[in-house]
Amino acid sequence: MSTTTAPVNRPQIVRDSMTMLRRNLLHSWRYPGMSAWGILQPVLFLVLFGVVFGEAFGAGVGTGGRSAYITYITPAILAMTISIGSMMTAVSVASDMTEGVIARFRTMAIARSSVLTGHVLGSLILNVISLVLVLGFAFVIGYRADGGAAGVLGALGLLIVVAYALTWLGVALGLSSKTVEGASNVILPVMLLPFFGSGFVPVETMPSGIRWFAEYQPFTPIIETVRALLEGTGVDGSQLLLALGWTVLIGVGGYVWSRALYRRDAVRR
Amino acid sequence: MTSTPPPQPPALVADGLRKSYGDKLVLDSIDLTVPPGTVFALLGPNGAGKTTAVEILSTLISPDAGTARILGHDLATEPDAVRARIGVTGQFSAIDGLLTAEENLLLMADLVHLDREEGRRRATDLLARFDLTDVAKNRAATFSGGMKRRLDLAMTLIGDPQLIFLDEPTTGLDPRSRRAVWDIVRELVADGVTIFLTTQYLEEADQLADTIAVLDHGTLVAQGTSAELKRLVPTGHVEVTLTGGETRRLPYGGDVRSLRTILDELDAADEQVADLAIHTPDLDDVFLALTGDPRPTEAAR
Known part of the structure; x- marks a missing residue:
């Protein structure tokens, strides 16, 4: 017996997380359907609202013209892209938890957190790819960012930070769902949030109750800040602060909740 | 002249393990000792608490009371040291159905921190040993029950565990696959690995185990070799x-x-x-005499 002499495996947080990330990327690569849908949906909304309804909506909203309206809604479309991308993590986490292999991971000398970290990093990479593709498509149909390269990079940077926070919320929602179907139900409400904010029409045009909600919900300051960065109109400090505040709250809340759920559910039956 | 080898410490010692879910007592003060390099069978009907015992001993859940040392390491205070030395193959396949057989093994190789070359070599060996080379590039979800169980075992073995928990390893398998699993268990023991097996099949315990403990309603009702247990039924x-x-x-x-x-x-x-x-007298008689239950295996088979 080599009880004392055998080299002992110890958890290695970075290496184990990278292994789990590879596993999740392999899943996405092999089953690209969901990731593709995560890109197609915002593109569809952009085509529908920007190209199809753009002329009329633009006139109504007062931005004037189709391309001006496309410019107006692109920040909301980008916010929608990361909200869908992040909430899809809930589905992949929930379906992962039904796999027996998760129980195996728990009996191995690996970093406990690596399973969830792998999901979060994988989701982040997919979010970045989706953001770039959706923004690229917006440029193709006539979007122009007056803020220039710096503005685009700043906006993408903020959106990626928000995506990171939202993904932890997605992980928690996925862990708390009893079924994969239950987890998939969380995508729609979060995806629709930009509509109940300043994403498609100015909040001033909304009835007072909804307007109050629209002004304070997380996506409005996020969309406003992204819009200001992309258009180079100068970021409103209070909006930025509100956007970051929401992001920290969602991220920390999602992380703490995920951790508690993952520790509790040692064995799922 | 032959010299007797020095006595080896047990591979597993459990002392007073107790677990309840709500007000249902699942394990009631279980004491177990498993000598190294032997097969230990925990035999009992469905719901006896076998899986709970394995879940506790493999660090998945904590007992409400009691302690255990596995390969010299305390379960509660050194769980990672225990995890580094054990392998677990559960009742339900612990494989990643979305990955191929080969990818599953390479994933395990990465997680036990083998370098790339060594991981590939071991994965290839295990695929051959478990008769999975032909399906190495197929997704594990498409496998039959017997193939899944073999892949599961191969994944358990990649880290060279010294103690392997097999929770009902042949439940749901056809007779041929069952014999294949038995052969693997015998090979492992020949290599010096300790096996902790749960089963509801008396024949399986009789065939494989050096020591059998009979668990019924969370209580150990007998413990001994197959022959010793048979002596209980005069x-x-x-x-x-x-x-x-x-x-x-x-x-x-x-x-x-x-x-x-x-x-x-x-x-x-x-x-x-x-x-x-x-x-x-066979273990059926023993089981009947000890637990008073009708043969639990017949309904399950």
Whole structure:
């Protein structure tokens, strides 16, 4: 017996997380359907609202013209892209938890957190790819960012930070769902949030109750800040602060909740 | 001259393990000792607490009370040291169905921190050993029950565990796959690995185990070798069917002399025997005598 002499495996947080990330990327690569849908949906909304309804909506909203309206809604479309991308993590986490292999991971000398970290990093990479593709498509149909390269990079940077926070919320929602179907139900409400904010029409045009909600919900300051960065109109400090505040709250809340759920559910039956 | 090897510490010692879910007591103060390099079988019907015992001993859940040392390491205070030395193959396949057989093994190789080359080499070896080379590039979700179980075992083995928990390793398998798993267990033990097995099949415990512990309703009702347990049921019996159709169950001492006595007595009484069957005690009898339950395996099979 080599009880004392055998080299002992110890958890290695970075290496184990990278292994789990590879596993999740392999899943996405092999089953690209969901990731593709995560890109197609915002593109569809952009085509529908920007190209199809753009002329009329633009006139109504007062931005004037189709391309001006496309410019107006692109920040909301980008916010929608990361909200869908992040909430899809809930589905992949929930379906992962039904796999027996998760129980195996728990009996191995690996970093406990690596399973969830792998999901979060994988989701982040997919979010970045989706953001770039959706923004690229917006440029193709006539979007122009007056803020220039710096503005685009700043906006993408903020959106990626928000995506990171939202993904932890997605992980928690996925862990708390009893079924994969239950987890998939969380995508729609979060995806629709930009509509109940300043994403498609100015909040001033909304009835007072909804307007109050629209002004304070997380996506409005996020969309406003992204819009200001992309258009180079100068970021409103209070909006930025509100956007970051929401992001920290969602991220920390999602992380703490995920951790508690993952520790509790040692064995799922 | 042969020298006796120094006594080795047990591979597993559990002391007073207790677990309840709500007000249902699942394990009631279980004590276990497993010598290294042996097969230990925890035998019991469905719901006896076997899986809970494995879940505790493999660090998946914590006991409400009691302690355990596995390969010299305390379960509660050094769980990672225990995890580094054990392997677990559960009742439900612990494989990643979305990955291929080969990818599953390479994933395990990464997680036990083998370098790339060594990981590939071991994965290739295990695929061959478990007769999975032809399906190495197929997704594990498409595998049959027996193939999944073999892949599961191969994944368990990639980290060279010294103690392997097999929770009902042959439940749901066809007889051929069951024998394949038995052969693997025998090979592992020959290599010096300790096996902790749970089963509801008396035959499986009888075939494989050096030590058998019978678990019923969370309590250990007997522990010993197969032969020792059989001794708990004192004798077998002979069942004779007379030409008239009457069936008699006669006590039987287990040897030829005892059998001759029975036949002589039948002759003396001028009884015509149509059929005669000798029943030596088997684990079924032991189980029945100990737990009072009807044979639990029949319904499950």
